[in-house]
Amino acid sequence: MKQKSSFSNFVRRFILSEAFKYLFFGVLATLFYMVVRALIFALVKDATLSAMIANVLAILFAFFTNDRFVFNQKRQGWFKRLVQFFVARLGTLALDMVMAWYLVDTNPHLIGQFVGDSKTLVNTIEMIFAQVLIIALNYLISKFFVFKDKKID
Secondary structure, eight states, X not given: OHHXXXXXXXXXXXXXXXXXXXXXXXXXXHHHHHHHHHHHHHHHOOHHHHHHHHHHHHHHHHHHHIIIIISOBOSTTHHHHHHHHHHHHXXXXXXXXXXXXXXXXXXXXXXXXXXXXXXXXXHHHHHHHHHHHHHHHHHHHIIIIISOSOBOO
């Protein structure tokens, strides 16, 4: 019985941990980003534009979930954190746009040679690769530069 209780306590602590919550809401933000980007790309066939618009919307989504649910910030000072969050995420936005421009719009054959030069598949593969890198960078930025004070008790 004691082992089962220890295991359930471990699972409970893990689910309530900041890292798990960041990952959970990060996955939601990434899915949100990917759906928005895919929809916009389907309409305009421009990976750079679709990445930019999807990023802005995903940054807003991520801020509100990180502020409230992941890093448990007090309500006061949220606008300053929003500005910091947006400024901090401009770097990963630029990285995403450069990767989309270089790997999808300018040199699609780099990835396309493996998927029959389908620009839609190239866009999807680049998007997934970029998001894995961006999630890791965004956690570090959020943890150490934006949500570092004023926790809700």
